[in-house]
Amino acid sequence: MTEEPQNHRSDDEHQAHGDGEQARVLRFPSERLNADQTHDEGETGPRVIDGELVEEDQAPQVDQSHTAEAGSSLLHRGKREPVLPKWASNVEEFRETAKWAVGYAGHTSAFHAVRCPVYIARILMRVPQGTLRLLGGFLRWVTDAEGRTVRHAAADRADAAEYLRLSGQRDSRVRGRVYATVGLGAAALAAFFLGRAFLPELVQYAIVAGALGAVGWLGAPADQPIATRAVEATKVPKLTSNAVEIALNALGISGINQAMGKGGEGIGFPKPISRDGKGWRADVDLPHGVTVGDIMDRREKLASGLRRPLGCVWPEADNSEHAARLILWVGDQDMRKAKQPAWALRKGITVDLFQPQPFGTDQRGRWVDLRLMFTSVAIGAIPRMGKTFALRELLLIAALDPRAELHTYDLKGTGDLDPLEKVTHAHGVGDDDEEIEKAISDLRKLRDELRRRAKLIRDLAKQGLAPENKVTPELAGKKSLGLHPIVIGVDECQVWFEHPDYGEEFEAICTDLVKRGPALGIIIMLATQRPDAKSLPTGISANVSTRFCLKVQGQTENDMVLGTSKYKQGVRATTFAWADKGIGYLVGEGSDAQIVRTVAGLDGPASEKVAAYARTLREAAGTLTGHAIGEVQDVDETAARKDTLLEDILAVFGEAEAKVWNETAVARLAELRPEVYGQWEPDELTAAFKRHGVRANRQIWGTDATGTGRNRRGFHRADVAETYTQRDHGRGAG
């Protein structure tokens, strides 16, 4: 096809087809660009442009999807709603919903039954008025009163023809209605006498009562109905779309106010508002540009707009939909005051840590389960929100599995974890030097245990006994293997990580336990009231798999406990109120964040009872060890010794050996102190150097045992000496 450059823009849109049909030439952008450039450069000769002729009505539009859908157009359309609503498919919820419906109906009936005498009195008082209304209406009908104004108008206009027509029509109508009245009157009289003669007395009374009721009802003024509205007296009014709209409009979010204003897009309700557990659920499509996070930030205002207590109003994001899909759940009762269903473990049962166990209840009053095995836990909150209660509850769950070996550390020192003393293997209270030394000694042993388990699992996997390279219930049950669950609970863990002497070592061991522990049956649970990088080191906060965050003050703390970007995704523990004790966001393994309230009333004495049961289980299983049976933890000199790595390196390498391979250093250190360095790997030396701030992992040239020269990882002795001297100076100055 040929085209003149001067008019190629218009031709670009429409080309005259040979047979006169309109068609369009579509070019690739680069082609268009080239064409434009050529044109600008003043090239005037005719050009040939490649193009495909596309029928006008087939030309793709910019906002059309070009993706061809395979198969029938009936396929893949829309999201299928479950056949049964959620409340009907879950036995507990069905029971709750049925209970609510029966309660609602019962309340309404009782409400009206009690007021029956008042209603009867009101009806009787209104009978005269009702009779007058009835008669008035009847007379107006018989006399065709509704046409009167039209007839008068015709008379006023002196429109004789129209007037005669209307009068004639009225006369015939009135005549017919009078006959009908006489007929109906006669039938009514006959019915009356027949009824009097043949109907039982009770029926006669019922008919009279019905008639009086109807007449009395008719006599009631429109603004004063006979019956008072029962729903106003109920505790929980139904959540309506109107109420939701009013509340959202009152939040002061401009996007919502514009959408709700004249000509605005409005707020969408993709599903009808329905009962969900012990409350109402509204799925709301917020206006474009408004996010669920905007609503969550104003939870208190939303509750005010809905005229509900704050503890009843729970806005949540629907992560399976778009960012503007809000799930607003409004409970019948304040979550913090609602009676929690009984905790199955309160009276004590044997627990299997490999199975999910009830941890808390959600807003709907349903139990939320948590599987402790293969996980590590971080709990964070500002003080007094229920962090210790949550940690103690998890430790109690672990205690009820008689196989689990507990290590409990209450670094606040107020004895919150003391109920577990009767079952725990290692127990620490407070942060004085002796306690810290005991703790580091215990953790070093746990690190060794971690290594032992790693090697054992590797061997077992080779024999086909650990198919997933992790502890299985069968392996944990074999006493000879020593792969039982080990559960470590630390309250106020920041005390460890901020310790001037052992802080780095605590951090290194805990990070290792968090990362490798879960697969090897070691579960570490850390609680802190100051979730920042120092109290919950990033190596730990990034690797824990279960997170529970009660109220925190800001986005950083929120994301530190719950995981990166959680705040942005609308998971905001900042929205909890001061009174939301024990209520937090739980992010479990691979599950969406959900609001959970830990077991209420699990205080010291209640915990003692559970722990006492756990002890009996352990006695029967023969698994009581350590602190629980009064064994004093052996804090031998080696375990409690301070970290003397730098001194030791300087001792085993003279100044002549300026550059050293890690593997050579590890071998020499093991000779010097086999009890400390005997198990060390070169990587461990690198990690230890890092903790001391020595530059590690340099490439060092040397010769191996065969005399071959090669590069290997190592360090400069001078770096070690310099760090050591600086530290000594620092200490001297301090």
Ligand SMILES: Nc1ncnc2c1ncn2[C@@H]1O[C@H](COP(=O)(O)OP(=O)(O)OP(=O)(O)O)[C@@H](O)[C@H]1O
């Ligand atoms: N699930 C719950 N329901 C109701 N109240 C709870 C719940 N969990 C904890 N509480 C209450 O919260 C209060 C604080 O609990 P806890 O001692 O665990 O807080 P904390 O965050 O550990 O405080 P601190 O930082 O001072 O140690 C307690 O008085 C307790 O009764």
